[in-house]
Amino acid sequence: MKAFVFPGQGSQFVGMGKDLYETSPLAKELFDKADAILGFKITEIMFAGTDEQLKETKVTQPAVFLHSVISALCMGEAFEPSMVAGHSLGEFSALVASGALSFEDGLRLVAARANAMQKACEANPGTMAAIIGLSDEHVEEICKEVSVGGKVVIPANYNCPGQLVISGDVEAVDAACEKLKEAGAKRALPLKVGGAFHSPLMQPAQEELQEAIEKTGFNTPKCPVYQNVDAKPHTDPTEIKQNLIAQLTSSVRWTASVQHMIADGADDFTECGPGKALQGMIGRIDRNVALHGIA
Known part of the structure; x- marks a missing residue:
């Protein structure tokens, strides 16, 4: 069974997504739409900005999300997951790719998440x-x-x-x-990070993001989404919402998520998005699964 996984913050690099933009009409359409939704040219920073610009939280999180989601959507019929999961920020990518969230709503939530986390980092240094x-x-x-x-x-x-x-x-x-x-x-x-992510210090960000999540419509995904907070598969939109709200102050249970996916039949994992970090982690969790990357 095929599992598709989506990376989190830290996997970004200058030039990410540029090849997709230049070769895929769908990718170009979605990247242009993202510029309009965000209100600034994130594509210019992704394709030709500086490392420092790309490290800004308000840029990093939407950038990784966009690269990951658009990589998956541009696969067309080849994107047929039996299950999906994402590491931290990557969970939003997984939810959009699986149909639980629209592209537009997913991007708006990621932008809201990034801004809320930045404010929490400034208020509660960690x-x-x-x-x-x-x-x-x-x-x-x-x-x-x-x-x-x-x-x-x-x-x-x-x-x-x-x-x-x-x-x-x-x-x-x-x-x-x-x-x-x-x-x-x-x-x-x-680690060179802006704050104490996935800890109680993110409580203000969680409260702010909760309001945005509760106002957003979620659909039943086309396959189970293994969520960070409990490492279990979910398809119920209400459960998915609650787990997403809890995620900011909870641990990312990636090891257990992958183990549960394998126990449920996954033997082929494809990482969608920048970098190979998840492939490395999955390989150390179980050497017997097939690993691929789509960027």
């Missing part, structure tokens, strides 16, 4: 760090130990066995990194 070489349980235990005195750090992204990202207050993340290195982590690497 950070994230990648932890390599420890079990999930060990990282969870140390995060609990460090989360005292009103400071919090939690596992934010369960990417694959032996690779997690933690998120929270700067002091708590720094303290957790020291303890995790003492506990035997191969690496505890601070």
Whole structure:
């Protein structure tokens, strides 16, 4: 069975989507529509901007979303997923590609998400760090130990066995990194991010995004969507909405999502969008599945 997966923030690069724009009438139509919806020429930044411009949250998230969704839609009849999933931001791409959201509504929600997260980052400064070489349980235990005195750090992204990202207050993340290195982590690497994504520090953004999500119409997708918050398949629009709202302050359970997809029959995974990060993670979760990329 074929599964299609969609990457999150961090996979962007200058030039992304340019080939699609120049070779596909459908891609050109959708990119031009995106410029109009967003109110600025995101295509100019994607195709020929600078790395710094592309790293701005209000640009990065819509850019990755657009590249991912348009890559999938331009496949035409070849895009026949039995199931889909997306990593963090990629969940919005998965929902549009599966028909649960229209292209226009998906883009508007991603833009709203990016703006809400930027404001939350400014109001509640935080950070994230990648932890390599420890079990999930060990990282969870140390995060609990460090989360005292009103400071919090939690596992934010369960990417694959032996690779997690933690998120929270700067002091708590720094303290957790020291303890995790003492506990035997191969690496505890601070990430260059604007805030503590997928942690309680994103609560203001969640509240703002919830209003936008509740006003948006969702459809029944053409295949199950394995969502980040519980790693389970969903087709009910009401459930999908609630899980999407919870996503901003919850952990991304990517390892479990992929494991559940494989248990439900997926043996062929295609990553739609920039980069190969998800292919790398999936390969470390299960070496026996076929992996492809569409960009």
